[in-house]
Amino acid sequence: MTPLRAIGWPYDGLPDEPAWREAMAAHPQARPARIIEQHRSGYVVAEGPDEGARVESPPDWQRPRFPAQDRAAVGDWVLVAGGVIVALLPRRSAIKRGAAGEHYKQQVIAANIDTVFVVCGLDADFNPRRIERYLLLVRSGGSEPVIVLTKADKAIVEDAGAVDTAMAALIDLAAQDVAVRAVNAKDRDSVAVLDPWLQPGRTVVLVGSSGAGKSTLTNTLLGSERMRTSDVRVSDSRGRHTTTHRALIALPSGACLIDTPGMRELKPTGEEDLADGGFADIETLAEQCKFRDCRHEREPGCAVRAALEAGKLDPDRYAHYLKLRDEVAGAADKLATRLAQKAGERVAGKALNKRLDEKYGKH
Structure with missing residues (x-):
């Protein structure tokens, strides 16, 4: 072995x-x-x-x-x-997303993962709302997320406070024990802050947008230019899909790394828990509301509205929480319908087999 x-x-x-x-x-x-x-x-x-x-x-x-x-x-x-x-x-863990299209399907991104590096560039790629969406899928699949902010060297040159600003935008996630690390993906000394998650026998997967620096980070961790990279567009910091398929690579540290193509769509499967998306604090607030079925609109004794009015809860983050809540509920309904259809198909199949047996005898 x-x-x-x-x-x-x-x-x-x-x-x-x-x-x-x-x-x-x-x-x-x-x-x-x-x-x-x-x-x-x-x-x-x-x-x-x-x-x-x-x-x-x-x-x-x-x-x-x-x-x-x-x-x-x-x-x-x-x-x-x-x-x-x-x-x-x-599987011991898996990262899954809802597949594109009207019909309910799931797509497994990677399996048996210990840690997921959610890679996000400190340029126009930086998007706290997309990071929350990744966290929802990662944590619900049983893996530990680490937010890796790349291009820190470039960001500091262009704006000395860029890293601090990004860290402040993610402070609610950091408060929920989600590790956040800013790195220069081209510098091995800089990415050494990720070594605690890259120990022998561990498996790490990189997820993030095209152009975020996943392949560059992979090359640096490998110590060789194995993965093809390309420049991003200046207008929006988007990259081309230089990684065309998922691949598992053994690192010199003894860990395994899976690089993935950039993902534009991150749909929930309906199996997620919103607290896993970094919204545990909002879920806790909701439990403190006067009414158990509070919609957090104009009900008296609403702890969520009180936090919003007191400036203790970011309105954009709360709006995204509501959006994800509706998406997860919608996906859960589709999943339940799909499971019911499959159960009905099994029952119908058994009934058909019984009629055939009665008519023609068992074979």
């Missing part, structure tokens, strides 16, 4: 997790491996650092109606036999 430990295997030997042991016992000829790349045409898995082999996905995964979130993602542990994935081992 030593090579596997180098790419994040969470056990010293065989797994303690009963579900993992059962899966391995059911496929005694299969070998555990980790998904290190995900492409439209298939997967690349590794059984150790600097290794990689293309494998085929199971036939079930290739069906159009197969749930996307039940397919493997980068970071997943799988069992492989004869060049084919035969089992997906249960």
Whole structure:
């Protein structure tokens, strides 16, 4: 298991997790491996650092109606036999988002993650509201978020107080034990502040907009120019998608790093808890309202309105809380409908099978 430990295997030997042991016992000829790349045409898995082999996905995964979130993602542990994935081992954590489109779908960004670096540039890319949206998805998936503010060197040159201003904008998140670090992504000494999260056996994923500096940060942590980078547009600090697919890389520190393409849309899945988005303080205030069903509008004894009027609660942050609350509720309704439809399909399928058995006999 030593090579596997180098790419994040969470056990010293065989797994303690009963579900993992059962899966391995059911496929005694299969070998555990980790998904290190995900492409439209298939997967690349590794059984150790600097290794990689293309494998085929199971036939079930290739069906159009197969749930996307039940397919493997980068970071997943799988069992492989004869060049084919035969089992997906249960996830310990996952970053998911609602897929684009009207129909309810989930997309897994990465799996089995310890820490997520939410990368945001200290230029026009800086957006506290988008950071809150990332936190909602990250924490709800069971990972620890760290906000990494890149381009600190450039920001200081252009505005000596830029870093302090950004830190002040995130003070409510920092007060809820969310780590915030400002770095020059091109300087190894500067990014050393991230080392506590990059210890051997740990897995970290980078998320953020195109042009935020994810690939630059990856190259610096690797000590080589492995990831392609490009300049951002001057007008809005947006970058082109230099990272075109998700990939897991073993770092010299012994940690594993997953770089991801920039994401423009961050839709909730409906499984999130708003407190995970850095809104625990607002949720606590809401519990102090006089009425349990308070809408925080004109009701008497509203603790949330009192905090807003006293200047203790940022109106923009509260407005974003309401927006996310409605989005999560809407996604939860779609999820419930989808689950009910699936349950109905199963019942209908059983009824059809029963009628066929009665008519033609069991086969």
